[in-house]
Amino acid sequence: MMNALLLLVLAQTGSAQVKNVVVIVSDGVRASEIFSGADRALMGKGGGVENEAGCVEKFWRDDLQARRETLMPFLWKKIAREGQLFGDASRGSPMQVTNRARVSYPGYNELFTGVADPKLTSNAWVDNPNVSVFEWLSTKGYSFQAFATWATFSRIFNVDRSKLEVHAGWEPPFEGDALRTPGKDLIDTLYRSTTPVFGGNALDALTFAALKESLVTTRPRVVFLGLGETDEWMHAGRYDLALEALQRADATIADLWATMQAMPEYRDSTVFLITTDHGRGGLPWDWKHHGASVIGAEDIWLAALGPGIPALGVRSGTGLVTQAQVASTIAQVLGESWTQTAPRAAPPLPLWPTILSRSAREAPPRR
Numbered sequence: 132m133m134n135a136l137l138l139l140v141l142a143q144t145g146s147a148q149v150k151n152v153v154v155i156v157s158d159g160v161r162a163s164e165i166f167s168g169a170d171r172a173l174m175g176k177g178g179g180v181e182n183e184a185g186c187v188e189k190f191w192r193d194d195l196q197a198r199r200e201t202l203m204p205f206l207w208k209k210i211a212r213e214g215q216l217f218g219d220a221s222r223g224s225p226m227q228v229t230n231r232a233r234v235s236y237p238g239y240n241e242l243f244t245g246v247a248d249p250k251l252t253s254n255a256w257v258d259n260p261n262v263s264v265f266e267w268l269s270t271k272g273y274s275f276q277a278f279a280t281w282a283t284f285s286r287i288f289n290v291d292r293s294k295l296e297v298h299a300g301w302e303p304p305f306e307g308d309a310l311r312t313p314g315k316d317l318i319d320t321l322y323r324s325t326t327p328v329f330g331g332n333a334l335d336a337l338t339f340a341a342l343k344e345s346l347v348t349t350r351p352r353v354v355f356l357g358l359g360e361t362d363e364w365m366h367a368g369r370y371d372l373a374l375e376a377l378q379r380a381d382a383t384i385a386d387l388w389a390t391m392q393a394m395p396e397y398r399d400s401t402v403f404l405i406t407t408d409h410g411r412g413g414l415p416w417d418w419k420h421h422g423a424s425v426i427g428a429e430d431i432w433l434a435a436l437g438p439g440i441p442a443l444g445v446r447s448g449t450g451l452v453t454q455a456q457v458a459s460t461i462a463q464v465l466g467e468s469w470t471q472t473a474p475r476a477a478p479p480l481p482l483w484p485t486i487l488s489r490s491a492r493e494a495p496p497r498r
């Protein structure tokens with residue numbers, strides 16, 4: 132009873148402990164890889180995999196739990212035990228985008244504004260007319276930094292208008308920074324000297340290294356990390372490298388979590404929200420693609436971890452939740468209400484169910 136009351140209070144206000152929020156998006160990751168692990172049907176010729184035996188040895192396990200833990204150990208050994216996962220349709224908790232385009236820019240706009248904009252239908256290089264929850268939080272005094280592989284984020288966040296600090300694409304992130312560190316010099320050098328294999332998308336490793344180095348000298352309260360290789364390798368038809376990228380994305384999240392837990396400004400006061408901008412095809416011939424006509428590209432997922440987030444694990448029976456609910460959720464974990472400012476935005480995800488089910492009460496206690 133005490134618990135239910137406490138959760139009711141938290142649902143209204145977020146958690147008093149939470150001072151910071153980190154939003155991580157790994158681009159174009161299917162819910163099926165999240166909940167079922169590597170797809171055996173794509174670990175051969177059809178998935179552009181030359182070394183099938185090696186790929187199977189590395190990523191395939193007959194047991195479902197072992198298979199998904201192998202691909203994403205932090206997600207399954209840490210977040211699924213101490214946090215929450217939305218998007219498992221087999222448990223009655225599907226999560227979908229509401230924009231019809233099912234491509235990146237409209238997806239990021241929906242994630243960060245809480246409303247699908249029917250005028251945004253492509254990844255065109257245009258300034259976003261819509262105000263994001265990050266822009267609003269920054270006007271309320273929350274310091275913000277974004278590190279993202281994709282150059283288009285400077286447009287998605289409309290930096291000319293929002294004045295948000297966004298490091299995106301192949302631009303050396305610390306160029307022009309007065310405060311130098313050996314790490315900044317090295318990372319800028321790597322940005323300048325690495326072959327841009329994906330055009331406007333920097334490598335995940337460089338982008339993450341830049342964020343980590345930035346944390347040495349700044350302590351933003353709201354952080355966005357945008358990883359892109361999961362999408363790029365799928366489009367390139369290399370399922371093996373897409374799995375490698377997703378496993379590294381999981382390791383990156385684990386590293387960032389440990390790094391921030393070791394910093395007094397972030398320890399036990401930081402929530403991680405991890406999600407994707409769109410799904411992709413679920414069939415052996417359209418896994419590379421996504422878009423308005425691709426069935427399955429609407430299916431996404433979200434993971435949440437941090438103080439005040441009940442350890443409900445893989446959520447079940449929530450009914451359909453949507454990408455549009457993420458913006459309000461970002462604000463809510465900080466104790467802010469995005470829907471008061473943006474009434475068309477969807478309400479927050481049900482991280483704090485008002486009535487805890489039997490299975491929820493039996494979830495392992497948080498440490």
Ligand SMILES: [Zn+2]
Binds near residue numbers: 409
């Ligand atoms: Zn995308």
